[in-house]
Amino acid sequence: MSLENDRYSISPPDLEQRWMIEMYDVHKWFVDFHVLKHINLKVDRGERIVICGPSGSGKSTLIRCINRLEEHQRGRIVVDGTELTNDLKNVDAIRREVGIVFQQFNLFPHLTAVENLMLAPIWVLKMPKAEARDLAMKYLERVRIPEQADKYPGQLSGGQQQRVAIARSLCMSPKIMLFDEPTSALDPEMIKEVLDVMVGLADEGMTMLCVTHEMGFARTVADRMMFMDGGEIIEIAEPKTFFSSPKNERTQLFLSQVLEH
Amino acid sequence: MSQYNLIDNPNSSNRPPVINVGIIGWLRHNLFSSWTNTVLTVVAAGIIYSLFPPLFQWAILDADWSGVSRESCTGKGACWVFIKTWFWHLIFGLYPVDERWRVVLAFGILIVASIPLFIPWFKYKALVGVFLLIGFPVLAYFLFVGDILGMPLVETPLWGGLFLTLVIAGCGIVLSLPLGILLALARRSSMPVLRGLSVAFIELWRGVPLITVLFMASVMFPLFLPEGVNFDKLLRALIAVTLFSAAYMAEVVRGGLQAIPRGQYEAAQSVGLSYWRMMTFVILPQALKHVIPGIVNSFIALFKDTTLVAIIGLFDFLGMLQVARSDPDWLGFAPEGYVFGGLVFWIFCFGMSRYSQYLEKEFRTESQ
Numbered sequence: 001m002s003l004e005n006d007r008y009s010i011s012p013p014d015l016e017q018r019w020m021i022e023m024y025d026v027h028k029w030f031v032d033f034h035v036l037k038h039i040n041l042k043v044d045r046g047e048r049i050v051i052c053g054p055s056g057s058g059k060s061t062l063i064r065c066i067n068r069l070e071e072h073q074r075g076r077i078v079v080d081g082t083e084l085t086n087d088l089k090n091v092d093a094i095r096r097e098v099g100i101v102f103q104q105f106n107l108f109p110h111l112t113a114v115e116n117l118m119l120a121p122i123w124v125l126k127m128p129k130a131e132a133r134d135l136a137m138k139y140l141e142r143v144r145i146p147e148q149a150d151k152y153p154g155q156l157s158g159g160q161q162q163r164v165a166i167a168r169s170l171c172m173s174p175k176i177m178l179f180d181e182p183t184s185a186l187d188p189e190m191i192k193e194v195l196d197v198m199v200g201l202a203d204e205g206m207t208m209l210c211v212t213h214e215m216g217f218a219r220t221v222a223d224r225m226m227f228m229d230g231g232e233i234i235e236i237a238e239p240k241t242f243f244s245s246p247k248n249e250r251t252q253l254f255l256s257q258v259l260e261h
Numbered sequence: 262m263s264q265y266n267l268i269d270n271p272n273s274s275n276r277p278p279v280i281n282v283g284i285i286g287w288l289r290h291n292l293f294s295s296w297t298n299t300v301l302t303v304v305a306a307g308i309i310y311s312l313f314p315p316l317f318q319w320a321i322l323d324a325d326w327s328g329v330s331r332e333s334c335t336g337k338g339a340c341w342v343f344i345k346t347w348f349w350h351l352i353f354g355l356y357p358v359d360e361r362w363r364v365v366l367a368f369g370i371l372i373v374a375s376i377p378l379f380i381p382w383f384k385y386k387a388l389v390g391v392f393l394l395i396g397f398p399v400l401a402y403f404l405f406v407g408d409i410l411g412m413p414l415v416e417t418p419l420w421g422g423l424f425l426t427l428v429i430a431g432c433g434i435v436l437s438l439p440l441g442i443l444l445a446l447a448r449r450s451s452m453p454v455l456r457g458l459s460v461a462f463i464e465l466w467r468g469v470p471l472i473t474v475l476f477m478a479s480v481m482f483p484l485f486l487p488e489g490v491n492f493d494k495l496l497r498a499l500i501a502v503t504l505f506s507a508a509y510m511a512e513v514v515r516g517g518l519q520a521i522p523r524g525q526y527e528a529a530q531s532v533g534l535s536y537w538r539m540m541t542f543v544i545l546p547q548a549l550k551h552v553i554p555g556i557v558n559s560f561i562a563l564f565k566d567t568t569l570v571a572i573i574g575l576f577d578f579l580g581m582l583q584v585a586r587s588d589p590d591w592l593g594f595a596p597e598g599y600v601f602g603g604l605v606f607w608i609f610c611f612g613m614s615r616y617s618q619y620l621e622k623e624f625r626t627e628s629q
């Protein structure tokens with residue numbers, strides 16, 4: 001398909017800004033360990049991509065490169081038309097558009113839930129305090145825990161903390177949400193409440209890149225599945241084909257291991 | 262566990278067993294809970310008994326309290342007349358008697374302005390804090406120095422006693438914390454030059470005794486200044502004490518920064534906070550909270566170290582005590598002087614220590 005070719009071809013960023021995220025031959029090394037190799041990826045607006053792969057394959061590193069928590073050393077990354085360079089202005093601009101949710105939540109433990117949400121709107125968007133509070137409450141309602149607003153993270157369950165973390169990102173109205181194994185630190189009974197929130201986001205058309213091994217979730221929301229191994233993108237396909245007839249051996253092996261459980 | 266008798270008393274099982282409450286319960290629980298504890302209690306009681314009564318006898322019962330000269334002292338106990346006679350000099354040094362109200366006024370304002378900080382429901386703590394950190398020092402400077410609004414000039418060589426100690430310690434404390442924070446941040450910076458400078462600065466100051474620093478500041482430093490340029494001696498001592506203490510503070514703060522997980526930085530960056538906002542609102546509040554005991558420890562050390570300024574001819578509280586005890590009229594009363602001096606220092610340092618515990622408790626309840 002021509003569309004498919006287009007996705008993988010190394011071409012300059014297109015002017016109509018069709019793509020939300022473009023990565024052209026991206027490489028990254030940790031000292032002399034080659035973590036990311038030949039990463040070429042284009043993500044459409046509103047597209048949901050679920051990334052899976054064995055531990056250490058570079059999934060986290062890949063998505064963390066998109067908001068400059070890690071720096072790539074070769075190739076180009078363009079987010080919503082802005083290229084990630086050493087220019088701090090670009091980095092700031094991109095970080096405003098990209099939200100990220102971590103495996104370990106990373107809430108600010110010295111602030112209450114609602115204060116966690118208000119911090120960035122007040123200091124980055126220069127929003128008046130009252131307005132920021134309203135906004136924060138709106139998003140806490142959205143993740144269905146408005147009643148926990150004045151509790152500290154240490155007083156919340158894992159699932160509640162992760163939902164606060166998602167709400168904290170949403171407060172900055174990001175165009176892209178990155179998720180790095182958002183449910184793997186959670187007890188089984190809390191996984192669903194977090195996934196429900198994520199499905200809700202997907203339904204609203206958020207562009208999402210999600211590293212997860214929740215294959216049920218992947219089947220429901222993913223537009224494309226991506227399998228990584230050894231720092232490379234091994235296979236990208238629509239969920240149907242990806243799960244039923246994966247082309248690559250390593251994908252097959254991985255899927256057989258994951259789906260067994 | 263047999264003393265708890267829980268099973269024998271089913272009726273009172275939802276209340277603590279009688280034997281565990283009240284004075285006897287407390288004694289049993291805290292002083293005689295085991296053999297080692299009992300031995301320690303007995304030994305400690307013995308030491309207290311052999312030391313305290315003689316001290317009490319000397320300092321209170323046999324002491325002489327009234328009079329105006331050494332003739333009023335019998336010599337059996339402490340001669341507090343000595344302290345009484347010198348008291349105001351110990352407090353103000355050589356600050357002119359008619360101008361002392363300015364010092365009293367400044368410290369009065371300080372105390373009154375600090376009270377709201379301890380009232381939980383008081384809303385404008387930040388405003389008061391700004392006044393205390395910026396407005397008050399300016400106000401105090403003009404009050405102390407004078408030469409404005411008809412107040413005569415009081416030059417710094419006349420400052421002395423507890424007043425001078427508090428000025429040096431206060432400036433040192435207020436300035437060394439922010440400076441120490443900046444140094445600690447620089448030391449963890451990703452910029453090699455900044456990091457190198459910070460490491461060099463910290464190691465330099467930590468490696469030299471404060472006495473040397475003070476001595477250099479007062480004797481050597483002027484040699485490098487051009488002829489006729491005069492640099493206030495107190496100011497030099499202040500700078501020396503502040504930089505010295507900042508180097509220690511930097512290491513304490515760095516310890517706190519190291520305890521903050523990387524995820525906190527990443528979360529702050531990813532919501533778009535700039536470096537300084539991230540530090541101010543996310544990283545430092547947590548890091549400083551971890552090291553309150555260390556910070557207060559440095560403050561206490563600084564407070565006591567101010568006594569070293571006597572070396573360079575400033576008459577701080579202890580310096581003034583030395584002047585007093587070498588007064589020909591009052592020779593031989595060094596013990597009274599040092600006991601009194603020790604007590605005054607202890608009151609201040611103990612106060613700081615309690616305040617630190619109060620802060621720790623405050624922060625703990627806040628985030629749990």
Ligand SMILES: Nc1ncnc2c1ncn2[C@@H]1O[C@H](COP(=O)(O)OP(=O)(O)OP(=O)(O)O)[C@@H](O)[C@H]1O
Binds near residue numbers: 030053059
């Ligand atoms: N800061 C770092 N310094 C050096 N090596 C690193 C660093 N971060 C990650 N690595 C290495 O890079 C490789 C890829 O790490 P990454 O976290 O991206 O893997 P992952 O696919 O997310 O794995 P997991 O499923 O365990 O989270 C791993 O081998 C890891 O040890």
Ligand SMILES: [Mg+2]
Binds near residue numbers: 059060061180181
């Ligand atoms: Mg990972």
